[in-house]
Amino acid sequence: GNSVTQMEGPVTLSEEAFLTINCTYTATGYPSLFWYVQYPGEGLQLLLKATKADDKGSNKGFEATYRKETTSFHLEKGSVQVSDSAVYFCALSSLGGGADGLTFGKGTHLIIQP
Amino acid sequence: SAVISQKPSRDICQRGTSLTIQCQVDSQVTMMFWYRQQPGQSLTLIATANQGSEATYESGFVIDKFPISRPNLTFSTLTVSNLSPEDSSIYLCSVRGFTTNEKLFFGSGTQLSVL
Numbered sequence: 527g528n529s530v531t532q533m534e535g536p537v538t539l540s541e542e543a544f545l546t547i548n549c550t551y552t553a554t555g556y557p558s559l560f561w562y563v564q565y566p567g568e569g570l571q572l573l574l575k576a577t578k579a580d581d582k583g584s585n586k587g588f589e590a591t592y593r594k595e596t597t598s599f600h601l602e603k604g605s606v607q608v609s610d611s612a613v614y615f616c617a618l619s620s621l622g623g624g625a626d627g628l629t630f631g632k633g634t635h636l637i638i639q640p
Numbered sequence: 641s642a643v644i645s646q647k648p649s650r651d652i653c654q655r656g657t658s659l660t661i662q663c664q665v666d667s668q669v670t671m672m673f674w675y676r677q678q679p680g681q682s683l684t685l686i687a688t689a690n691q692g693s694e695a696t697y698e699s700g701f702v703i704d705k706f707p708i709s710r711p712n713l714t715f716s717t718l719t720v721s722n723l724s725p726e727d728s729s730i731y732l733c734s735v736r737g738f739t740t741n742e743k744l745f746f747g748s749g750t751q752l753s754v755l
Contacts, residue, residue: 530682562746569644569732570683570746615683628744630683 528553532616532631539606540639547601547634549590549616557618559583559592559599560628564613573601573614611638642667646733646747653723653754660719661750663733668713671736674706677749678729686731689716723754 532549539545551557561573561583574583579594588603599616616631643666653659663672672689687695687708695708710716720727733747 567748569646569748570734570744572744628683628685632680632682 528557528618528620528629530616530618530629530631532614532634535613535633535635536637537634538637538639541608542605543638545601545603545606545610545636547614547616547636549599549601549631551597551599551616551618553597553618553620553629555620557620559590560617560619561588561590561599561601562615562617562630564615564633566612570615606636606638608638608640611636642669642735642737642745644733644735644745644747646750648750649748650751651753653752655724655754657723658719658721659723659750659752660717661731661733663716663718663735663747665714665735667737669735669737670713672710672716673734673736673744674708674716674718675732675734676729677732683732686718689718720752723752725754728752728754 529552558577560575562570563573564570574585576583576592579592582591590599590601613633613635615633617628619628645664647662651659674686675683676686677683685698686701686706687697689695689708689710691710691713705721707719730749730751732749734744736744
């Protein structure tokens with residue numbers, strides 16, 4: 527079956543530090559990959575996605591590259607801000623047409639200190 | 641984008657009772673899903689809510705425990721029945737629209753605590 531593994535949290539960084547949150551996956555076929563973010567008191571929001579190998583998703587300064595050879599989709603940001611504090615979920619969808627839901631990782635709680 | 645209103649946002653229930661959670665979307669959507677997020681765990685898909693027919697449940701989830709309704713393309717309910725402390729979780733509604741095929745929108749969740 528499908529599975530997503532992401533680094534355990536919480537991850538605590540200082541403002542302007544470089545961020546990497548690791549995500550690896552197991553899936554049959556050619557999944558689409560996603561990063562969702564959940565800010566305190568809010569629902570999950572799609573942060574970025576990639577639908578095929580070597581695609582790079584980017585949004586709000588965050589980037590992630592779909593690496594089929596290493597089955598990874600690591601989230602990076604060059605300079606984090608306090609407002610980036612949230613829980614980040616890596617996820618995959620194994621059906622291209624999206625008929626089913628997603629398989630999520632456990633989430634990584636990111637804390638940015640001023 | 642779809643705007644989702646999920647109610648209640650939180651509740652505290654007694655063992656043996658039931659809680660019904662509502663999910664209202666501001667536009668018609670193709671797919672509606674219900675997820676559970678247990679403390680310290682990932683989101684787990686409970687079921688797909690099908691309009692006008694019985695929901696499709698994932699392995700480990702049954703209709704008697706998690707009855708779901710979806711009377712139209714903008715509304716669904718999830719009931720968690722015969723509550724036990726193990727049901728204490730966050731329950732999330734999510735939807736997929738007609739035009740954004742792979743993008744899921746999420747409600748803000750319902751935090752359930754069972755005493």
